[in-house]
Amino acid sequence: MNIFILEDNLYQKERLLATIKDILKEENLTCRHLEAYSKASNLLDNIKERGSHQLFFFDIEIKDEARKGLEVASELRQVDPNAVIVFITTHSEFAPISFKYKVAAYDFIDKALDPEDFKEQVRDCILYTSSLSGGIQSEVAYFDYKSSKAQIKVPLHDILYFETSQTAHKLILRTKTERLxxxxxxxxxxxxSDKFYQCHRSFLINLDNISRIDKSSQLVYFDNGETCLVSRLKMKTLLTKWENNIS
Structure with missing residues (x-):
């Protein structure tokens, strides 16, 4: 689980950080990253992972910022449909407006709550995110990769392919909406996943998202027009796997 805060008021930011740390200790939960930002651009630039293990606390009103909390949340939601988003605000009247932004916020927490009630609402958000990270989720299948250097969780049906990066030991994940x-x-x-097949030394494809295969040009095509090379030696096996997958 990773937790991110966007709050420009120093007191409110420190209050929320302290509350989260207390809850993590009391619940014996591990948080790989706990970070707080006062500027939206800094937060967005430092989001390296996607998935339901990502918990965001946004203040709706950020002073001296072109993008307010609702707009930042909407921007985040476009690239990460599974992140858990919570608004910490003194403006409860903004709750209905959030539907216009298609944010699908998990909760709105009033800053004016007494300390115990405030803490319990924050606790609920953390425990909910922790349960998703532990796999208590819907029937949607996920690609859930964890290592000492990365944690990625995206719906399997969104993945087009993986390719080797120019950076040694790195892979590039191409989904329908983003690049990781x-x-x-x-x-x-x-x-x-049995849906993955390495069709070339540089490419690993998702059989579910192939739109067509061109044997003459040795290319796999996806619905968005992107292509992957297919090794001549792997073409026959790929065709068999794809046909079996369709049937």
Whole structure:
């Protein structure tokens, strides 16, 4: 689980940080990253992972910022449909407005609550996110990769392919909406789903998202127009796997 805070008021930021740390200790929960920002751009620039293990606490009103909390949350939601978003605010009247931004916030927490009630609402958000990280989730299948250097959790049906990066020991994950880069071996990732097939030394594809295969050009096509190379020696096996997957 990773927790991020966007709050420009120093007192409120320190209060929320202290509350979260207390809860993590009381519940014996591990948080890989706990970070607080006062500027939206800094927060967005430092989000390296996607998935339901990501918990965000946003203040709706950020002074001297072009992007307010609702706009930042909307921007985040477009690239991470599974993150848990919570608003900490003195403006409860903004709750209905959030639907316009299609944020799907898990909760709105009033800063004016007494300390115990405030803490219990924050606790509920943390425990909820922790339960998702532990796999208590919907029937949607996920690619859930964890290592000492990375944690990535994205819906399997969103993945198009993986490719080797120019950076040694790194892979690039291409989904329908984004590009993620992380440390991993392509052979290890292939073992994580029977939907994955390494069709080339540089490419690992998701059989579910292939739109067509061109044998003459040795290319795999996806619905968004992207392509991957197919090794001549792997074309026959790929065609068999794809046909079996469709049937």
């Amino acid at each position: 880069e992380f440390y991993a071996k392509i052979s290890d990732v292939e073992q994580m």
